[in-house]
């Protein structure tokens with residue numbers, strides 16, 4: 001099962017990816033998590049990408065394509081994977097297609113911009129695992145602590161409202177065209193792949209049920 005999860009920043013991709021991956025027993029390949037891990041461990045990619053990520057801009061296609069190519073060749077991706085946050089540009093989508101990979105489902109999670117700004121302002125993240133919470137909509141058991149490890153949660157620098165609005169602009173300009181690309185362009189689409197558009201508005205469980213029933217129908 002290979003799945004692409006598309007949607008604006010803060011649509012709930014990471015939150016829902018965790019459920020989908022558990023259900024289908026596949027790993028989550030999140031380019032955002034991979035980049036943040038590289039920043040934290042101080043690799044050359046991390047050093048190069050930090051400013052770009054903090055400012056809410058896109059990291060170069062070249063870096064991202066190389067990261068994903070290496071990741072999906074790992075043994076744990078042998079039976080499938082969920083791509084979260086990749087592809088994000090037409091160039092990245094073309095690179096994926098050129099690798100001769102088959103994708104079973106492309107799931108678009110749709111959420112209006114104003115809802116996203118509210119979600120991001122309350123988001124808290126456990127950096128080592130990528131687990132995500134919301135102070136109101138999905139609070140941790142203990143305030144400010146990760147449910148599994150008890151470690152501190154942080155607020156991402158790029159969740160500042162102005163940066164979020166900038167990220168949304170970039171999404172509409174550079175990533176949203178991928179919706180049309182996968183939905184309407186027969187040459188771009190993977191043979192046998194299914195495009196599903198889901199409303200990401202509602203409770204976490206409602207969104208989860210919508211995605212799960214679309215994937216198993």
Ligand code: AP5
Nearest residue numbers: 009010011012013014015031032053059085119123133134
């Ligand atoms: P990345 O980490 O991928 O950020 P993103 O796509 O902007 O997505 P987010 O992680 O911000 O949001 P999400 O959709 O996963 O939402 P979440 O589940 O957390 O990328 C970060 C940066 O890395 C980019 O800006 C770029 O610089 C770089 N990068 C990454 N990939 C790249 C690529 N391919 N090319 C170039 N550069 C790349 O949910 C958000 C909040 O809402 C949480 O608090 C959650 O609890 C809450 N929530 C979730 N669902 C609901 C609900 N139904 N109702 C209410 N609240 C909800």
